Amino acid sequence: MRTGVCYFPEHWPRERWETDVEQMAEAGLEYVRMAEFSWAVLEPERGEFDVEWLDEAIELIGDHGMQAVLCTPTATPPKWLVDERPEIRQEEPDGTVREHGSRRHYCFNSAAYREETERIVTKLTERYADNPHVAGWQTDNEFGCHRTVRCYCDDCAAAFREWLAEKYGSIEALNEAWGNTFWSQRYTSFEEVDPPGPTPAEHHPSRLLDYARFSSDSVVDYNRLQVDLLNEANPDWFVTHNFMGRFPTLDAYAVSEDLDLVSWDSYPTGFVQDRLEGEPTSDQLRAGDPDQLGIDHDLYRAALDRPFWVMEQQPGDVNWPPHCPQPGEGAMRLWAHHATAHGADAVLYFRWRRCLEGQEQYHAGLRKQDGSPDRGYHDASQAGAELAAIEDADHVDAPVALLFDYDNLWALDEQPHAPDFDYWSLLDAFYGALRARGVQVDVVHPKTDLAGYDAVVAPALHLVTDGLANRLTDYVETGGELLFGPRTGVKDEYNKLRPAPQPGPLADLVGASVDQHESVPAHLETRVRRADGDETYGFRTWAEWLEADAATPLLEYDTGGVEAGRTAVVENDVREGTVVYCGVWPDADLADALVRPLLERADVPYCDRLPEGLRVGERGDYTWVTNFSSDRFGLDPDADVEWLLGDAAVGAYDVAIADGRIVDGLSVERLE
Amino acid sequence: MRTGVCYFPEHWPRERWETDVEQMAEAGLEYVRMAEFSWAVLEPERGEFDVEWLDEAIELIGDHGMQAVLCTPTATPPKWLVDERPEIRQEEPDGTVREHGSRRHYCFNSAAYREETERIVTKLTERYADNPHVAGWQTDNEFGCHRTVRCYCDDCAAAFREWLAEKYGSIEALNEAWGNTFWSQRYTSFEEVDPPGPTPAEHHPSRLLDYARFSSDSVVDYNRLQVDLLNEANPDWFVTHNFMGRFPTLDAYAVSEDLDLVSWDSYPTGFVQDRLEGEPTSDQLRAGDPDQLGIDHDLYRAALDRPFWVMEQQPGDVNWPPHCPQPGEGAMRLWAHHATAHGADAVLYFRWRRCLEGQEQYHAGLRKQDGSPDRGYHDASQAGAELAAIEDADHVDAPVALLFDYDNLWALDEQPHAPDFDYWSLLDAFYGALRARGVQVDVVHPKTDLAGYDAVVAPALHLVTDGLANRLTDYVETGGELLFGPRTGVKDEYNKLRPAPQPGPLADLVGASVDQHESVPAHLETRVRRADGDETYGFRTWAEWLEADAATPLLEYDTGGVEAGRTAVVENDVREGTVVYCGVWPDADLADALVRPLLERADVPYCDRLPEGLRVGERGDYTWVTNFSSDRFGLDPDADVEWLLGDAAVGAYDVAIADGRIVDGLSVERLE
Amino acid sequence: MRTGVCYFPEHWPRERWETDVEQMAEAGLEYVRMAEFSWAVLEPERGEFDVEWLDEAIELIGDHGMQAVLCTPTATPPKWLVDERPEIRQEEPDGTVREHGSRRHYCFNSAAYREETERIVTKLTERYADNPHVAGWQTDNEFGCHRTVRCYCDDCAAAFREWLAEKYGSIEALNEAWGNTFWSQRYTSFEEVDPPGPTPAEHHPSRLLDYARFSSDSVVDYNRLQVDLLNEANPDWFVTHNFMGRFPTLDAYAVSEDLDLVSWDSYPTGFVQDRLEGEPTSDQLRAGDPDQLGIDHDLYRAALDRPFWVMEQQPGDVNWPPHCPQPGEGAMRLWAHHATAHGADAVLYFRWRRCLEGQEQYHAGLRKQDGSPDRGYHDASQAGAELAAIEDADHVDAPVALLFDYDNLWALDEQPHAPDFDYWSLLDAFYGALRARGVQVDVVHPKTDLAGYDAVVAPALHLVTDGLANRLTDYVETGGELLFGPRTGVKDEYNKLRPAPQPGPLADLVGASVDQHESVPAHLETRVRRADGDETYGFRTWAEWLEADAATPLLEYDTGGVEAGRTAVVENDVREGTVVYCGVWPDADLADALVRPLLERADVPYCDRLPEGLRVGERGDYTWVTNFSSDRFGLDPDADVEWLLGDAAVGAYDVAIADGRIVDGLSVERLE
Numbered sequence A, B, C: 001m002r003t004g005v006c007y008f009p010e011h012w013p014r015e016r017w018e019t020d021v022e023q024m025a026e027a028g029l030e031y032v033r034m035a036e037f038s039w040a041v042l043e044p045e046r047g048e049f050d051v052e053w054l055d056e057a058i059e060l061i062g063d064h065g066m067q068a069v070l071c072t073p074t075a076t077p078p079k080w081l082v083d084e085r086p087e088i089r090q091e092e093p094d095g096t097v098r099e100h101g102s103r104r105h106y107c108f109n110s111a112a113y114r115e116e117t118e119r120i121v122t123k124l125t126e127r128y129a130d131n132p133h134v135a136g137w138q139t140d141n142e143f144g145c146h147r148t149v150r151c152y153c154d155d156c157a158a159a160f161r162e163w164l165a166e167k168y169g170s171i172e173a174l175n176e177a178w179g180n181t182f183w184s185q186r187y188t189s190f191e192e193v194d195p196p197g198p199t200p201a202e203h204h205p206s207r208l209l210d211y212a213r214f215s216s217d218s219v220v221d222y223n224r225l226q227v228d229l230l231n232e233a234n235p236d237w238f239v240t241h242n243f244m245g246r247f248p249t250l251d252a253y254a255v256s257e258d259l260d261l262v263s264w265d266s267y268p269t270g271f272v273q274d275r276l277e278g279e280p281t282s283d284q285l286r287a288g289d290p291d292q293l294g295i296d297h298d299l300y301r302a303a304l305d306r307p308f309w310v311m312e313q314q315p316g317d318v319n320w321p322p323h324c325p326q327p328g329e330g331a332m333r334l335w336a337h338h339a340t341a342h343g344a345d346a347v348l349y350f351r352w353r354r355c356l357e358g359q360e361q362y363h364a365g366l367r368k369q370d371g372s373p374d375r376g377y378h379d380a381s382q383a384g385a386e387l388a389a390i391e392d393a394d395h396v397d398a399p400v401a402l403l404f405d406y407d408n409l410w411a412l413d414e415q416p417h418a419p420d421f422d423y424w425s426l427l428d429a430f431y432g433a434l435r436a437r438g439v440q441v442d443v444v445h446p447k448t449d450l451a452g453y454d455a456v457v458a459p460a461l462h463l464v465t466d467g468l469a470n471r472l473t474d475y476v477e478t479g480g481e482l483l484f485g486p487r488t489g490v491k492d493e494y495n496k497l498r499p500a501p502q503p504g505p506l507a508d509l510v511g512a513s514v515d516q517h518e519s520v521p522a523h524l525e526t527r528v529r530r531a532d533g534d535e536t537y538g539f540r541t542w543a544e545w546l547e548a549d550a551a552t553p554l555l556e557y558d559t560g561g562v563e564a565g566r567t568a569v570v571e572n573d574v575r576e577g578t579v580v581y582c583g584v585w586p587d588a589d590l591a592d593a594l595v596r597p598l599l600e601r602a603d604v605p606y607c608d609r610l611p612e613g614l615r616v617g618e619r620g621d622y623t624w625v626t627n628f629s630s631d632r633f634g635l636d637p638d639a640d641v642e643w644l645l646g647d648a649a650v651g652a653y654d655v656a657i658a659d660g661r662i663v664d665g666l667s668v669e670r671l672e
């Protein structure tokens, strides 16, 4: 339950530092992140190091009772280094080289850059291994930002071939696994396999999926190089990396396996503009979307099943979204509480002071450019004090797992089969329904042990191995409650269709199979009706026509068209548990109509359907109520509640904390 | 009146083939297309051939009373070949090389690739010249698909220079023909002329037009290389190529001159999404647009004035349009009948079975991925039986010609002069009016002998030589009925303006000339009014202000603006015939108001205006009624009709066949 | 008050010239511009010159009492030259070379091209230095058209480094000035600084701004090379360059310093489609927008504070906008009067006759392709006669200055901070309010001496030096009336934030500072209300929250959101003058509510708010009334008026000229 900030002392005169650090301490900040992007300051010319400034800054921070979190500066190799070793630069598929002048202009597979990385990281670890004020390290910064996970240079081509040879053993095995008979794509040796460059038509989906995996693995390897150096120097400091929001090309689960702590960078009012479907509402522009943030909190928490950090928390207006409205009053405080409710143990604001130079001059800090307090400083101070007053909460214990993984993301991104099919958005549909019922969710990889979960939701579990099918079957047979979304069980792990009808190896479990699938534009009729009643619900984008075998039809298509009367959703009782397969992309009402009985069956406590923007989170013995809207809401819990912060009337962008769990039976009304 | 299918035995275990082929025969299929894209299977390494599998497949097909249609596998050179001879690859204008990994990654002008082509084709012709089960060959596949007609490599540059030297003889003649004084574009030798690469501003239109012609001619040459080898090996089998729908860069008339049979690939619900103006309707998403298909049927039929084939017929949902809705009930059967009505002698569905691997896993077949029958199998079987029951119908004998050619398409594509000016769409306006009156249309090149046509419609006959002007004048003077659309007679054959006012050499024939032209956005007023009455009609995009000389004004502009009162359409009696010049892009009502009197004057039988989606086609002594809509229609013919299939009430996506011609005087009403 | 035309004799047979030139003279044209783009005709092969045709054409023009304006042909180096010296070609940031085939395919920093330029210009100056019929020269044509100001070739890289070394002296100074600590962007030598190529993320704004300045300076240098040669050959002929409308990458003020005469190319119905926000109205499509044209007239007039020319005036329909409607009746005449009212001394139509060849066949001339008069010929003749009848009017003497400069344009274009933030459009908001009150405006660089202006308006004076701040303070203190728009005083001259709050060095003058800024999409509430009343006004895109110190709040935010009640506009009395700071992008009503009191305080005469499309311009002792709309308006001046042309009822696209100044107190009503 701590707060912190990112600080760039190298941007400010030495004589200002004391003032800055004092003001940090006054705000109750406990962690100060530094040295990010500072390579050219640390090593202005090859072999000439200047680290005294960092020594001093760390000392000052320690003197004020705070701790330093250091970053390896590898996201920004200086120009002298790039000019000496130009082969470190990334290449686009068409051979265009990504040059110096911004950041992340290096290739993860460059042997030269790995050498340079080892050199600078070693220099820093040697310097600070024994420094008592250094709590831990962040490797690099936001791996993959600016579309840099996938590179197409010669180093990558060679590494890809090695990766493939390692994976498949023989070229015949690769040809077979990918299915290269199609369009004469068979190879005679691994040497023939290139990164996917410019082609007249689309690429082979199996080749693309392996290039996505290889590229992500390259980052995992590169990160591990740094982690090993850091761990070797001092096994006690923590090592983390700051991931990004809704980030598509890097497997955060895989990177996390080498980390002690997972952290991520949260920019709520930017994310609603550049990575959420649809036009953001006024409230979203002012405070972000709690479920969009929540799904990432829950993913990064689940990655190590351990409290996470928000390594960069939006401090006010930022520079990169299309529009940059001022956050609503109190939003910067709200976000810290919301993250904590989802399991964060620390929230560090980015950055201390608006920078006078470079690409981020239009990015606010906790302090304005003149050093005076900005809106975020007040919010951060208040949040810090309030969070410090809460006794340490336990790790979030979520009763429901949402299955998510990057292989499925990559496979579906390659073949969305509809311009409006987006895997994240489909996840949102199910996640949002759970969160609107006050339920805590772990966003986990399908390989996770599911035994501890009362219910599991798996939207678009596109690639399914026999092993996974068996594990899910076991889960249900031993009493698990499972809900599948559309596009589940379509392919094998190589992104090839199975000969068996969808959902392939899950067909027995589901008790039904898919007769047809289709993607549909918004102006076609898209309604389903209860098989045993009159209620209808909307869907969008995707429709599967199910043929029930053992299963019972729950919903059928209710249109004038070719799908009329066919089955859209089925339910199947399997020994101790139940599985529901939903063949459409549900709207919010339909998602709720699927989720609520799931929770009932799983005996998971839930509340009345919450209004948009209001979310409730239980962590340990506390319940956080966070209001991301400009409306005021009144809470009506089932039992008496002691409010540790706020009360049952929660204003715009405000927070309340109850002592105890209050979700079960809670209802909420909008106040005038 | 036959059906068939495309089959890829190489994707399936040998032990499955017998089952597959039996099921084909059961469905009444008579042709099986094979070997497309199979180079890497036929020749896994240079010089090591494996063709026994194909021998066996052909044998099996023959054993079941069907015939094989083979494809040369040149659309997909294997990776070993590309790596050995990388110069075969195409280049983008900016030098980006199109790499292996999809298909069509070779340059038509590559000497190396022509060698390789000769080698593989010869290998196959030697093998199958005497095989009694091989009915004919398809060269390559869909020449030009994925924007591959135009390449910008060094081979193409050299070939372009030769092509120009051959055409113009001297560089002075080229400078004069193109008009290269403009912007100092004169050349001193053919060596100076490059393919049109990246330039600050737009290219010279005459240079672009010749590059378009040269590129198309390169494909003609390449195709002829294959045709010659095939004909030489066995003069009795037919040679065809499968063209595409509404395809812009290849002159299908020119390629066809070397073929025995013209065929094309028809994907109705995809085409309405990716190559038709406007948002498709629900009916179009379910069954396609009959006139969009019809114009291509009529073009490919007219190319050799001979029955054509649909070489690939959409079998169900497909993978490449934006959205992939399921076709309406019976649509796959409807399409076969519709093609037959337009003159097809065979319809082959693509493909037999959904493929488990590669780029087209989301493309349906007649059989599902598990081998069981898919929706298309039932439709294809029914269509096959119904068509087999019809005695062979004669070749379609169309009374009206629509003039279309690629030079005009290319010239107008380069200089549309309005974002919404699309030559195909303008053709649609006139073609749709004719088809809504039940009239059969030949879509022919302007060089065609028009003597046999009762009426001719020529929208945007942009480039006009004196010879063409003389032939059209003769046509009218000897009793022909001629309707011109806008943008006619603007340029000479080199894409240069003539000094004479538009319509240039046609001005005497038309009896009027164009004072001004303009392109207008949708929000300006665009109405015309009868010169001799009150009826008004809408137009769009293009307006010419006519000055009538011998001609009579028919319609004038009816707006508050600068064009008010000026003449938009004129009619001119010329000896035995009449010519009408329409200076605007007509809406459907105006097009009908021009077409109906044209048919009257030409004494062409026609019916009441048909509802959208319902189309009637006469072929020989039969009349097909095809309903591409979800409505039900009742037909009221002038005389008694014997229905060979269905009856006078035609349901959604259904078909009726009358014994005899029923268009003259037919009326139709929508049934509840 | 003269008219002229652009003529390309080289496109027409010699025997036609006499007819053409006679018809020019009949139309009252006095200037004939020639030789543009004619390099390949003048020098068909290296060293072989053919200039006799030009001699003859000049002679013919002189014989008919007209004067020639010649153009250096450097915009179109011939292919033989490009092939001989390929290094002259421009490069895109990714290395793509811009090839021959259109125009402007040379690099301004190419030493080779400077040599060639010197050679051809010298050849021409030697030939015509003593020719009595050559009035002057235009250098090249439309520098920078087709995005050619900024090149990324090796020559440019070298020149950029020199330019930087010259500007900064040491690399340490550059690092400091730009602020290169950010993201490790420090350089160790000038050799390390490249043109801004492809990078993963956005570039450093200070580097971008200097590349924009360097690129513009390169054009200034290149132009000066030509100017010096021309001046040296004959100091008496004038030297001009034809600038473009609303052109973003070239500093026209800087280029103009080397010229005798500023001219520009005006295409009203094209500009409203491709460089004005929003969908153009029907009237704008027919006649253009008078304020869009006016702001450029006023900029190019102010550049040398001297009458300017319209070197190319749209003659009818043109080829390059999205749509090409015919101009309204009389529009070509209207434009000549409107330009004259804004201070033009000559208007030359482009071109004489529609060209039969090349890229501009769809561009009208004063004569049609057959040589007969086109619509523009009649308009031009009438305008010529009417303007000749007006005694020479004085230079426009504008009481109000609008501050504009390219550094601000470039800085804001790099960091618009909202997709809909466009510096020109913000200028339009203030300029339009002034022009709707009948006020003449000089569009001047901030370094201009402002002493002569009664009022100054400065929207988005983004970069402010201390010197400028002092000059503006002096201006107000000595009685000037000053109105600032939003985003003023944000940065220093290096595009770096100042540590002091916005408006930085202007804070004392303004008596207020900016607490927060934000950019907002259209669907957020955007209203302000008078601090002392109930009137509300709209704004868009940008909002600053002001904290008044000495100043008085005038307007405050009137929304339900976070900005409610905060100050949006302040007024500050400073000794003899007043300054108003407007922190929002005003809508038209708000702009008028700010401008009208400004004019009152400054004692500048103004009229009732004019309807859109109707504009009034005072020049010397005349007042032009120009109606760019299809409505008819009745003018009601305060006193009796003698109409030199037209009268108080001004029809669609018509003009009236009053003898005397009539703006003060004028009112206008729409007539039925």
Ligand SMILES: [Mg+2]
Residues within 6 Å of the ligand: A396, A397, A398, A399, A452
């Ligand atoms: Mg748990």
Ligand SMILES: [Mg+2]
Residues within 6 Å of the ligand: B396, B397, B398, B399, B452
């Ligand atoms: Mg015929």
Ligand SMILES: [Mg+2]
Residues within 6 Å of the ligand: C396, C397, C398, C399, C452
């Ligand atoms: Mg003045």
Ligand SMILES: [Zn+2]
Residues within 6 Å of the ligand: A089, A090, A091, A107, A108, A109, A110, A151, A152, A153, A154, A155, A156, A157
């Ligand atoms: Zn790489």
Ligand SMILES: [Zn+2]
Residues within 6 Å of the ligand: B089, B090, B091, B107, B108, B109, B110, B151, B152, B153, B154, B155, B156
């Ligand atoms: Zn080529």
Ligand SMILES: [Zn+2]
Residues within 6 Å of the ligand: C089, C090, C091, C107, C108, C109, C110, C151, C152, C153, C154, C155, C156
């Ligand atoms: Zn250059």
